[in-house]
Amino acid sequence: MSIKSSKPRKQRKNFFERPLHEKRNSLAGHLSKDLRKKMGKRGISLRKGDTVRIMRGKHFGKEGKITGVDYKKGLVFVEKITRKKSDGTEIPVGIPASKLLVLDIASDERRFAKKASSKKKAFSEGEKEGE
Numbered sequence: 001m002s003i004k005s006s007k008p009r010k011q012r013k014n015f016f017e018r019p020l021h022e023k024r025n026s027l028a029g030h031l032s033k034d035l036r037k038k039m040g041k042r043g044i045s046l047r048k049g050d051t052v053r054i055m056r057g058k059h060f061g062k063e064g065k066i067t068g069v070d071y072k073k074g075l076v077f078v079e080k081i082t083r084k085k086s087d088g089t090e091i092p093v094g095i096p097a098s099k100l101l102v103l104d105i106a107s108d109e110r111r112f113a114k115k116a117s118s119k120k121k122a123f124s125e126g127e128k129e130g131e
Contacts, residue, residue: 029100049106056099
């Protein structure tokens, strides 16, 4: 989906009106330098279990694992990043995905399996057509 306006109000409206499967793509974080070299990518979609460092705001420099991702609001929740309510209970603080740096990726075979298998299928189909 291409962006048709540069006005912030319309950008925000566009984000909050998107379907959830499109919002998921916009919740991505930059990779650390060593992960960048290893994967050959600049950023990746954030998932529960990934280890991240907060790069901006009150919690700058803190690291932790992702405990949850809220696609509807566009926020990521990191362990040990909480605030106290007036009654004393602690609640997690949501952090925008763009303010995070991915340090380690949760090992999940299914996360990268689709792309690899689809490339193999396309390659094998190309061989069959060429025969």
